[in-house]
Amino acid sequence: MSEIEQFRLETQMIGPLPIVNHFTKRIGLDDILERYLNTANTRKISPSQSIGVLLRNIILNRTPIYDMQEWASRYQPKLLGLDSDQITSLNDDRVGRDLDMLFDADRASLLTEVVVRAIKEFNLDLSQFHNDSTTITFSGIHKEATGERKRGKESLNITYGHNKDHRPDLKQLMWFLTVTADGAVPIHYKACDGNTGESPTYMEAWDILRKLVGRSDFIYVADSKLCTGKNMKYIRDNEGRFITVLPRSRREDGWFREYIQNHKVAWEDVERHQDLNDVGQPGMMKMVESPILSSEGFRIVWTWDPLKEEKDKHSRQSLIEKAVLKLEQLETRLRNPRTRLRSRDAVIDVADKALGEFAHRWVDYEILEEKENIFKQEKRGRPNSKTKYKRVVKKRFHVTWSPRKENIDFDARSDGMFPLITNCEDLSLVEILDKYKYQPWLEKRHEQLKTVYKVAPVLLKSVTRIEGLLFVFFLAMLIQALIEREVRMGMKKNGLGSISIYPEDRDCESPTTSRLLSLFDNIEFHRLWSRSTLVQTFQTELLAKQVEVLRLAGVPLEEYSQDE
Numbered sequence: 001m002s003e004i005e006q007f008r009l010e011t012q013m014i015g016p017l018p019i020v021n022h023f024t025k026r027i028g029l030d031d032i033l034e035r036y037l038n039t040a041n042t043r044k045i046s047p048s049q050s051i052g053v054l055l056r057n058i059i060l061n062r063t064p065i066y067d068m069q070e071w072a073s074r075y076q077p078k079l080l081g082l083d084s085d086q087i088t089s090l091n092d093d094r095v096g097r098d099l100d101m102l103f104d105a106d107r108a109s110l111l112t113e114v115v116v117r118a119i120k121e122f123n124l125d126l127s128q129f130h131n132d133s134t135t136i137t138f139s140g141i142h143k144e145a146t147g148e149r150k151r152g153k154e155s156l157n158i159t160y161g162h163n164k165d166h167r168p169d170l171k172q173l174m175w176f177l178t179v180t181a182d183g184a185v186p187i188h189y190k191a192c193d194g195n196t197g198e199s200p201t202y203m204e205a206w207d208i209l210r211k212l213v214g215r216s217d218f219i220y221v222a223d224s225k226l227c228t229g230k231n232m233k234y235i236r237d238n239e240g241r242f243i244t245v246l247p248r249s250r251r252e253d254g255w256f257r258e259y260i261q262n263h264k265v266a267w268e269d270v271e272r273h274q275d276l277n278d279v280g281q282p283g284m285m286k287m288v289e290s291p292i293l294s295s296e297g298f299r300i301v302w303t304w305d306p307l308k309e310e311k312d313k314h315s316r317q318s319l320i321e322k323a324v325l326k327l328e329q330l331e332t333r334l335r336n337p338r339t340r341l342r343s344r345d346a347v348i349d350v351a352d353k354a355l356g357e358f359a360h361r362w363v364d365y366e367i368l369e370e371k372e373n374i375f376k377q378e379k380r381g382r383p384n385s386k387t388k389y390k391r392v393v394k395k396r397f398h399v400t401w402s403p404r405k406e407n408i409d410f411d412a413r414s415d416g417m418f419p420l421i422t423n424c425e426d427l428s429l430v431e432i433l434d435k436y437k438y439q440p441w442l443e444k445r446h447e448q449l450k451t452v453y454k455v456a457p458v459l460l461k462s463v464t465r466i467e468g469l470l471f472v473f474f475l476a477m478l479i480q481a482l483i484e485r486e487v488r489m490g491m492k493k494n495g496l497g498s499i500s501i502y503p504e505d506r507d508c509e510s511p512t513t514s515r516l517l518s519l520f521d522n523i524e525f526h527r528l529w530s531r532s533t534l535v536q537t538f539q540t541e542l543l544a545k546q547v548e549v550l551r552l553a554g555v556p557l558e559e560y561s562q563d564e
Contacts, residue, residue, distance in 0.1 A: 010527040016517035017079040018559035027117040036110045044089040050098040058476040066092040099468030125182035126213045131222040134446040135164045135172040145463035157193040183485030184441035189474045198225035216240045246419040257414045270430040287429040301420045309416025319359045326354035327401045347397045368398040480513035490552030
């Protein structure tokens with residue numbers, strides 16, 4: 001054997017695990033899981049250890065559960081809270097059984113304790129919360145997920161509903177999430193049946209927040225589903241505060257759009273701050289208090305956004321053009337001698353579908369009837385001089401269209417306008433808008449759930465294990481939000497407008513957790529062996545930008561010291 005062949009290099013991943021572990025330690029997550037999960041029949045790996053590995057997998061890589069052992073074997077076991085001989089006992093059956101155990105646990109109390117620890121440890125601001133919902137789409141039948149009791153507890157009904165992923169052909173669950181306005185940190189979640197309506201859930205979520213915070217004077221921001229008399233009065237009567245969107249279906253919305261047609265309103269210029277949905281540079285917006293209150297007696301504040309005005313115009317024009325094109329295609333069909341559209345009702349049905357749900361307001365059509373004389377033989381056979389003919393009158397239809405200019409001009413006067421409704425009497429117009437404008441950060445959390453963490457489609461079949469997995473997803477979102485918040489606060493504290501974490505050392509002004517963690521993918525721990533003798537241990541040296549991220553995140557460099 002040559003001298004080179006006597007040596008063997010053993011490599012294990014460190015990656016970003018020390019960062020994740022630092023934040024789980026700060027909120028005592030592993031200890032809390034250990035207390036809430038039944039360990040009476042502990043095997044080689046306890047349920048809390050198994051769930052802990054799954055949590056770290058979701059945050060870092062999101063590999064399938066059946067590949068958990070192979071994924072974990074690449075890392076140093078102690079960073080996963082395991083011994084080296086425990087890795088071989090990690091498999092999908094064990095993780096599945098531990099997800100069942102998590103379903104059996106008191107998840108509500110577990111969630112509350114974790115969140116309270118996070119609030120205290122990171123001093124989260126609880127003066128404002130944002131609530132919104134999305135759908136989690138499932139592939140497959142999921143026959144057992146019918147809402148029946150499982151393992152002695154109520155379970156979810158995975159069924160069809162209004163799918164926000166635009167997949168009405170697939171079943172779903174509803175996912176409701178509440179975050180703080182201080183870093184968009186998830187504070188509460190609830191998974192509901194796939195056909196659950198959104199409006200009734202807001203009072204329940206508000207009650208939970210009130211118990212969690214210990215008071216009711218926080219500002220509760222949500223989308224237009226909150227805007228029902230029952231919801232808003234409930235929050236007001238319990239000394240709560242809310243801001244939400246007034247839907248187009250409300251009479252107050254139509255009244256103001258009619259009012260501005262022939263009345264001048266005193267718009268107030270406000271500075272427009274750039275948010276997640278903005279394109280271009282910040283500009284000026286306009287706001288005005290509605291001359292009337294809502295039917296429940298709440299303030300209605302109208303905002304005019306120049307970017308939204310352009311979007312509204314473009315959207316209307318696009319719908320008109322599509323409708324006109326379809327009507328012209330319908331006319332082409334009607335001119336075809338072999339057309340099957342022979343009745344007025346059939347033509348009207350196709351024309352209505354061409355206009356769709358919205359374009360009928362801006363495009364009008366007219367059905368014209370044309371009579372055509374056709375002569376046919378009275379009897380069959382080859383025609384001759386004695387053949388008699390009969391006249392048959394056939395109806396042919398044509399469609400013409402014209403723009404409904406009056407409606408187009410009417411709607412154009414309110415392009416870019418949207419109303420907010422609130423019971424916050426002490427807030428100025430711009431303060432109301434600024435608080436509502438944080439809502440896109442919550443939508444960003446939904447996007448991360450579906451893209452970064454790939455929650456959909458969920459491949460598990462057992463509804464109890466699915467519910468347990470969704471709980472772990474919430475914990476993953478909580479940890480990643482805390483990491484993101486801590487780094488951004490560190491940047492602000494140190495006067496840094498950006499950090500160079502993109503490829504080619506390009507600057508990043510708003511670093512996300514996934515980008516921050518990927519920066520540490522190259523960190524490895526090595527052991528050099530000479531046959532059965534350990535010669536040397538060493539690890540990848542941290543780069544300057546990695547050290548800077550650790551400093552901003554408040555992670556001590558000692559966390560990356562992996563000495564034996």
